[in-house]
Amino acid sequence: MDDRIVCRCEDVHLDEIEKCLGEADGHVSVREIKLQTRAGMGICQGRTCGPLLAALIQEKAAKTPDDCGIGANTPVRPVSLADLAGSGDDADLRSVVVEAN
Amino acid sequence: MKCDLAIIGAGPAGLSAAVAAAEAGARVVVVDENARPGGRLLGQLHEEPGRVWWIGAEVSKTLANRALAASVQILTGREVWGLFPQWKVALDGGDSITAEYVVVATGAAERALPVPGWTIPGVMAIGAAQTLTNYYRVRPGERIAVVGIDPLALTVAHELKMSGADVVGIYLPPKDAFSGPRSNPDTNLRYLAGMADLAPNAFLRIGGRLANVPLLRKIAVALFPRFGLPLMGTRLHLRQSVVRICGDDQVKRVDVALVDRHGNPGRTHSIMVDCVCISGGLYPVQELTQDCDVAQISELGGTIPLHSPEMETSRKNLFVAGNVTGIEGAKIAMAQGTLAGTVIAARLGHLHDPGEAIRRAAEAVVTAREQSAITFMPEINKGRKIAEDLWRQRTGETNNDLEISV
Numbered sequence: 001m002d003d004r005i006v007c008r009c010e011d012v013h014l015d016e017i018e019k020c021l022g023e024a025d026g027h028v029s030v031r032e033i034k035l036q037t038r039a040g041m042g043i044c045q046g047r048t049c050g051p052l053l054a055a056l057i058q059e060k061a062a063k064t065p066d067d068c069g070i071g072a073n074t075p076v077r078p079v080s081l082a083d084l085a086g087s088g089d090d091a092d093l094r095s096v097v098v099e100a101n
Numbered sequence: 102m103k104c105d106l107a108i109i110g111a112g113p114a115g116l117s118a119a120v121a122a123a124e125a126g127a128r129v130v131v132v133d134e135n136a137r138p139g140g141r142l143l144g145q146l147h148e149e150p151g152r153v154w155w156i157g158a159e160v161s162k163t164l165a166n167r168a169l170a171a172s173v174q175i176l177t178g179r180e181v182w183g184l185f186p187q188w189k190v191a192l193d194g195g196d197s198i199t200a201e202y203v204v205v206a207t208g209a210a211e212r213a214l215p216v217p218g219w220t221i222p223g224v225m226a227i228g229a230a231q232t233l234t235n236y237y238r239v240r241p242g243e244r245i246a247v248v249g250i251d252p253l254a255l256t257v258a259h260e261l262k263m264s265g266a267d268v269v270g271i272y273l274p275p276k277d278a279f280s281g282p283r284s285n286p287d288t289n290l291r292y293l294a295g296m297a298d299l300a301p302n303a304f305l306r307i308g309g310r311l312a313n314v315p316l317l318r319k320i321a322v323a324l325f326p327r328f329g330l331p332l333m334g335t336r337l338h339l340r341q342s343v344v345r346i347c348g349d350d351q352v353k354r355v356d357v358a359l360v361d362r363h364g365n366p367g368r369t370h371s372i373m374v375d376c377v378c379i380s381g382g383l384y385p386v387q388e389l390t391q392d393c394d395v396a397q398i399s400e401l402g403g404t405i406p407l408h409s410p411e412m413e414t415s416r417k418n419l420f421v422a423g424n425v426t427g428i429e430g431a432k433i434a435m436a437q438g439t440l441a442g443t444v445i446a447a448r449l450g451h452l453h454d455p456g457e458a459i460r461r462a463a464e465a466v467v468t469a470r471e472q473s474a475i476t477f478m479p480e481i482n483k484g485r486k487i488a489e490d491l492w493r494q495r496t497g498e499t500n501n502d503l504e505i506s507v
Contacts (some may be wrong), residue, residue, distance in 0.1 A: 002217075004215055004217045004218075004219070005219075005220050006216065008220060014215070046212045047210055049213070051149060051212050051213070051403070052213060052215060052279055053173075055278050055279050055281065056278050056279075059278035060278070071391060072388035072391060074182065074183040074184075075182035075183055075191075076181070076182055076183065076388045076389060077134075077181065077182040077193070078182075079180075079182045079193060082195065083182075083193055083194055083195045083197075085195070086283055098343040
């Protein structure tokens, strides 16, 4: 068994994912791995481990990549409830001044 | 906030789109989550054919200043968390931008390669090492091993060397489900072919070009010295792979295996290092274009939004430019951005001769591809062809909602 970390945010190790894939009696999607192991459910939302999970599925289940990868949902960045509820009164959005050197 | 065009990403593609549209008269806002405009340009520093240096920080400063001179608003340190049709760009802080047109120029992210030990402090992605070295001027370590052989890894290895670090070698990743063809010496010769014009070493320059011929590639791999080839002050190891990174709270050493022609490991030895930089390649960041027609095209680096020759996606007035459409160099991203910005300026009625302007911008993309000194994806042309064919099929079969004419 290989205990290296695959999902850093949720501390999911390769052996857990391989167990999940090994116990399945049919095709496993990235989404199913995510739901079973929490891989891809942390702060980065699978930006790091998503392609890794897809690679594992492709290898173990000989799946074509068409359903691989973790689909992102809105919001695609962490956002506070206060921001979500914000009115969008944004007349004074600041602009950057690019320094001379 | 209202404007004609909202651009997400202030890298080479986004800034170029902003300049093209704003100089024609469009009201443009650019949003970027980083502290400064420039994107990955900020870390780029290498010598191109003809002894010309590509200094990404200078290029980005010139672009940003041009954009500001054309009254573009550049919002930095702001995150976009959503994109809603026709078109609203939702920002952190409860702000939003309403725009008739949007360009998604979100670029690419690095693929992780989970080499055993990859989470030990001192191990980082090659892009992080590049940013630390060239942008923050901080050396990421004193004795560095680079894992992964591709144009980005070789360029950054050279930059690390220039920064005064001891780069002990550039190695293959271990053969497993994650590294796939990247652990194969044969495939890696093809990656090297992608930067044959940049190679300072005659073996690589000639070998890189020969690598496009399969039989010659086999011979080149067989002849490749087991203990590597001197390259830019370090050693390139096509026949050795880093199989494990060791250390408790800090990287102490890497275990390196000699590998056969297919990447299978043999005898191992240890090398003391305090930093490991891993290059697993790049993939397009297309989370904001998920509702468009997309396709997974591995030759382009991953899933990409399909787009018209004018850079418009399957959703009306939503454009893309740069690495979100496939992994290529900054000059190509800039040309794509200029094309998207020009098309949008034309749609807004700001151009006297829109047909000619668009034709010239489209030609510039082709020229940038032909003259590109670095090819990141060996089969990029095949990938582009697949994407173009898929776009043509979809416009042929479905009653699309685009206005093709300008």
